[in-house]
Amino acid sequence: MSVTVLIDARAPMAAATVYSVTLLERILRQVHELDVYSPVARDVKPGTTLASYLARKTVTVILPAGVAPETLLRPEFHQRFALHITWLHDPTPSAVREAVETLGTEVVVLEGDGLYDERIIEALLTGEAPLRITDEHTADAPLALRCVLADLAFDAAHDVMERSRAYAASGAIATRSVHRMSTYLKSLRRHVVPQLERVTNTAAIRGIENRMYANTFKGAMEFVGAYGYRIPVRGLTRLFARTNITPNALTGWSVVCKLAAIPFFALGWLWTGLFLAWGFVLLDSVDGKLARMIVRYNDMAEVVDRRTTLASYILWYVGMGWHFSGGNILSMPAAAGFTMALMALLDKLGMMYFVRTFGRSLLDYEPIDWWIHLFNARKNLLAVLMLGLLIGRGVETFYLVAGWMVVTFLLHVARIVWVSLAHRKRRHAGEAYQESPS
Numbered sequence: 001m002s003v004t005v006l007i008d009a010r011a012p013m014a015a016a017t018v019y020s021v022t023l024l025e026r027i028l029r030q031v032h033e034l035d036v037y038s039p040v041a042r043d044v045k046p047g048t049t050l051a052s053y054l055a056r057k058t059v060t061v062i063l064p065a066g067v068a069p070e071t072l073l074r075p076e077f078h079q080r081f082a083l084h085i086t087w088l089h090d091p092t093p094s095a096v097r098e099a100v101e102t103l104g105t106e107v108v109v110l111e112g113d114g115l116y117d118e119r120i121i122e123a124l125l126t127g128e129a130p131l132r133i134t135d136e137h138t139a140d141a142p143l144a145l146r147c148v149l150a151d152l153a154f155d156a157a158h159d160v161m162e163r164s165r166a167y168a169a170s171g172a173i174a175t176r177s178v179h180r181m182s183t184y185l186k187s188l189r190r191h192v193v194p195q196l197e198r199v200t201n202t203a204a205i206r207g208i209e210n211r212m213y214a215n216t217f218k219g220a221m222e223f224v225g226a227y228g229y230r231i232p233v234r235g236l237t238r239l240f241a242r243t244n245i246t247p248n249a250l251t252g253w254s255v256v257c258k259l260a261a262i263p264f265f266a267l268g269w270l271w272t273g274l275f276l277a278w279g280f281v282l283l284d285s286v287d288g289k290l291a292r293m294i295v296r297y298n299d300m301a302e303v304v305d306r307r308t309t310l311a312s313y314i315l316w317y318v319g320m321g322w323h324f325s326g327g328n329i330l331s332m333p334a335a336a337g338f339t340m341a342l343m344a345l346l347d348k349l350g351m352m353y354f355v356r357t358f359g360r361s362l363l364d365y366e367p368i369d370w371w372i373h374l375f376n377a378r379k380n381l382l383a384v385l386m387l388g389l390l391i392g393r394g395v396e397t398f399y400l401v402a403g404w405m406v407v408t409f410l411l412h413v414a415r416i417v418w419v420s421l422a423h424r425k426r427r428h429a430g431e432a433y434q435e436s437p438s
Contacts, residue, residue, distance in 0.1 A: 002105055002106070003105075003106040003107065003108060003125065003146070004058045004059065004060060004100055004106075004107055004108070005031055005058070005059045005060070005107070005108045005110065005125075006059075006060045006062070006096075006100055006107050006108065006109050006110070006160070007024065007027055007028075007059065007060070007061045007062070007110050007111070007112050008062045008109075008110075008111050008112055008160070008161045009024045009061050009062060009063055009064075009072070009112030009113075010062055010063065010064045010090065010112070011111065011112055011113035012113075013112075013113035013198075013199045013200065013201070013202075014072070014111075014112030014113045015067075015071070015072055016113070016199055016202060016205060017205075018115065018199070018205060018208060018209055018212070018293075019209060019212075019237070019238065019241040019293040019294055020074075020241040020242045020294070021074065021241070021293075021294050021295070022072045022073070023112055023113055023114065023115065023199060024061065024072050024073075024112040025072060025073050025074065025077060026115070026295055027110055027112065027114075027116060027121070028059060028061075028073075028077075028081065028083060028085070029077075029081055029294070029295035029296065030116065030118050030121050030295050031059060031083065031121060031125070032081040032082070032083050033118070033295055033296070033297050034118060034121055034122050034125060058083075058084040058085075058086070059083055059084065059085045059086070060085075060086045060088060060096070060099050060100055061085060061086070061087050061088065061112075062088050062090070062091060062096065062160070063087060063088065063089050063090070064089070064090055065089050065090040066089070067089070069085075069087050075244075076244060080296070086099050093159060093160055093163075096160045097149075097160070100149060105148065105149055105150075106129045106146060106147065106148055106149060107146070107147060107149050107152075108121075108124045108125060108145070108146045109143055109144075109145040109146075109147070109161075109164045110142065110143065110144060110145075111142040111143050111161075111198070113142065113198055113199055113200075114141075114142025114143075114144075114196070114197065114198050114199070115142075115195055115196070115197045115198075115199060115208065115212075116142070116144065116195070116196060117178070117194035117195040117196065118295075119181060119182070119194045120133050120144055120178065120181075120194050120195075120196055121144075123176070123181065124144060124145075124146045125146075127146060128146075129146045129147045129148050129151075130145075130146065130147040130148065130151065130167075130172075130173035130174060131145070131146045131147075131173065131174050131175075131176065132144065132145050132146075132168045132173055132174070132175045132176070133145075133175075133176050133177075133178060133181075133196065134175055134176075134177060134178070134196070135177065135178045135179070135196045135197075136177055136179070137179070138196065138197065138198075140198050140200070141196050141197065141198060142196065142197070142198045143161070143164060143165060143168060144196060145164055145167070145168050145173075147164075147167060147173065151167060152164060152167055178193055178194040178195075178196050179193055181193075181194050184360075186360060186361070188216065188217070188218050188219060189218050189219045189220045189360075189361050189363055189364040190218065190219025190220075190364065191219075192215045195212070195215070209238070209293075210234070212292075212293065213234050213237065213289065213293070216288070216289050216292045216293070217230060217289075219364050219370070220361070220363040220364040220369070220370045220373045220374075221373065221374070222373065222374065222375075222376050222378060222379040222380045223374050223375060223380050224281075224379050224380050224382070224383050225281075225285070225379060226374060228383070229281070229282055229285065232282065233282060233285045233286050233289060234289075236282065236286045237286055237289040237290050237293055240286065240290050241290060241293055241294055246296060247287045247288070247290045247291035247294075247296055247297075247298065247301065248287075248298050248301045250283050250286055250287035250290060251283075251284075251287045251298075251301040251302075251304065251305050252301075253279075253283050254279070254280045254283035254284045254287060254305065255280075255304060255305060255308055257276045257277070257279040257280035257283060258276070258277065258280035258284075258308065258309065258312040259308065259312060260276050261273045261274075261276035261277045261280065261312070261316060262312065262315045262316060262319050263319070264276065264319075265316050265319035265320045265323060266318075266319035266320075266322045266323055267323065268323040270320070270323070270385075270389060270394065271389070273316070273319075273320075274382060274385065274386055274389075277316065277382055278382065280312075281379055281382070284305065284309075287301070287305075310344065310345070310348050313341075313344050313378070314341040314344055314345060315341075317337045317338075317340035317341045317344065318337045318338065318341050319337070320337055320398060321333050321334045321335070321336055321337015321338060321340070321398075322334065322337065324336075324337070324394070324395045324398055325337075332399070333395055333398060333399075336398055336399055336402035337398075337402075339402050339405070339406065340401070340402050340405050343405040343406055343408070343409045344378075344405070346409060347405075347408065347409045347412055350362075350409075350412050350413060350416055351363075351412070353416070354416055354419075357420070358419065358423070362412065362415060362416065362419070365415075365419065368415070369415060372408075372411050372412070372415070376408050377401060377404040377405040377407075377408045378405075378408075381401040381404060381405070384397060384400065384401055384404075385397055385398070385401060388400070
């Protein structure tokens, strides 16, 4: 069944900007990105091109009289986001019905002054009508509705949004609370309730931006991230959002930084190497935040980043060991470097095994894992190495962080074994219960 999206952008705050993107454009970007990156779009039927699939997703936007669409969109919007948009300027109810009926038999109704979590829009686009999503803890949540077009009972005397709100409040349709939707975000290793919020004034935007940013930070992080660069990254995210610099460009710069640090570490230019390493850490954090804030995703950039990170860490450690050893691979500094590289590789393999076995990351599996990761060696050791160099104890600090990585790895191994045994015990207990006589 074909579906169209109807957005009422007549409210003045639809033109308000959050991270330099208007609320209306944010919704349009979300609809496009969910088309491209959702499992539904990836599971296109054989013989159907992705382009023809996307062509079936259309958007109708109701604007105030005299407002040009270009004033609500960033210049690069039409170059990046290929949506079929019908613009209606303060139309009559019959004009809205005529426009929507030509595009679909079901309609998703949204309000242009609302902030919608992608999970809400995805649930509406992929769900079955009629469906309303709401937040009972918010008095004036924006409308999030999917329904059969005929059920709205358009007539010349009632505005389309009046009919939509009346239908949503009738109690005749299924209602889903955001607090009952899935809240766990595997990529962020944390629980976040889907955002459904109306923006009522410009004074509230700064606080909204800060909450949105806080919700994009990973739940389990190293100490330097949780209490060090969180605020600078927020400022950089806000700064880059005002420019035409894309998340992909930042990802590219971060890859350059982490690869460029390798020879500097090996040649003994440790401060330059550390500067580049921190440049990677910061940009690696900013690119994901920026992508979420301006709703611009790219799977390929993420793949490139992931496939170069572990190799870069390993070569950092080997390079530093080469420098501190003076090129003697049989020396203690070289052994420390090789040990760090081995620990990084084995730790990564352990994390991959845990995710594949238990379906989520070990790093936030239980509160103790959060604490272990807080003092994980990986990024924290960069700060410790800097302190060691400042006090003239570089090689001694290198030995210290090598031992730290061994301890981190052993703690992770202990947790993997503990969780595995606990699951096996519970499974055996369940099987015994099922086999017991009634």
